[in-house]
Amino acid sequence: GAVVSQHPSWVICKSGTSVKIECRSLDFQATTMFWYRQFPKQSLMLMATSNEGSKATYEQGVEKDKFLINHASLTLSTLTVTSAHPEDSSFYICSARGAGQSYNEQFFGPGTRLTVL
Amino acid sequence: GIQVEQSPPDLILQEGANSTLRCNFSDSVNNLQWFHQNPWGQLINLFYIPSGTKQNGRLSATTVATERYSLLYISSSQTTDSGVYFCAVDNTGFQKLVFGTGTRLLVSP
Numbered sequence: 728g729a730v731v732s733q734h735p736s737w738v739i740c741k742s743g744t745s746v747k748i749e750c751r752s753l754d755f756q757a758t759t760m761f762w763y764r765q766f767p768k769q770s771l772m773l774m775a776t777s778n779e780g781s782k783a784t785y786e787q788g789v790e791k792d793k794f795l796i797n798h799a800s801l802t803l804s805t806l807t808v809t810s811a812h813p814e815d816s817s818f819y820i821c822s823a824r825g826a827g828q829s830y831n832e833q834f835f836g837p838g839t840r841l842t843v844l
Numbered sequence: 845g846i847q848v849e850q851s852p853p854d855l856i857l858q859e860g861a862n863s864t865l866r867c868n869f870s871d872s873v874n875n876l877q878w879f880h881q882n883p884w885g886q887l888i889n890l891f892y893i894p895s896g897t898k899q900n901g902r903l904s905a906t907t908v909a910t911e912r913y914s915l916l917y918i919s920s921s922q923t924t925d926s927g928v929y930f931c932a933v934d935n936t937g938f939q940k941l942v943f944g945t946g947t948r949l950l951v952s953p
Binding site: 729759761765770771772773776786818820822824829831832833834835837838840 | 875877879884885886887889892894930932938939940941942943944945946
C-alpha cells in the first residue's frame with residue numbers, strides 16, 4: 728500500500744519551454760501532496776504543499792508563478808515548471824500524505840530528473 | 845526554522861558490520877521519519893517514529909523526543925543498504941517535513 732508514482736521519470740527540454748510533472752497516489756486517496764526539490768548531493772527542500780481543491784501554499788523563496796501546482800483530484804497533483812531555465816535543472820520529488828493508520832506519514836514518488844538546456 | 849543535523853556525514857562499512865546513525869533536531873517535533881534514498885533517487889520509508897523505539901528486521905530506530913535526537917541502527921549490513929539515509933521532521937503540525945543533512949552509507953562486499 729501507499730504507492731506514489733511520478734511521470735515522467737526524466738525530461739530534457741530547451742530553455743524557455745514549460746514542463747509538466749505528474750504525481751499520482753496509486754492505491755489511496757491523498758488530500759495533501761507535497762513537492763520537493765533536490766540538488767545533486769544535497770538534501771530535499773520543500774517547495775510547496777498541495778491540497779485537493781484549493782490553492783497550493785508555497786515555501787518562502789519559491790516563485791509560485793514559475794512553479795504552478797494543480798491538485799485537481801484526490802489522486803493527482805501536477806507541477807508545471809514554466810519558462811524553464813538551466814538553473815531550474817534539478818530532481819523534483821513529490822510525496823503524498825498517507826491515509827488511515829498512515830495519515831501522519833509521507834510516501835514519496837520516484838522523482839523526476841529535469842535537465843534544461 | 846528548525847535545524848536538523850545528521851552524523852556521520854559519510855560512512856563506509858564492510859558487509860556484516862553494524863552501524864548507528866544519529867539525527868539531532870533543534871526544536872520539539874510532532875513527526876519524525878527515517879528514509880533510505882537508493883542510488884536511483886527513490887525515497888523508501890523506514891520508520892515513522894516521533895518518539896519511542898521500533899524495529900523492522902535488521903533495522904531499528906529510537907527517538908528521545910525530550911532530548912531532541914533520534915538514532916537509526918543497522919545491523920549485519922548488506923551491500924543493498926548503500927545509499928543516503930535521511931531523517932526528516934515536522935514541527936508545524938502541517939506535515940511540512942524538514943530534511944536533515946543526510947548520511948551517505950557505502951557497504952562494501
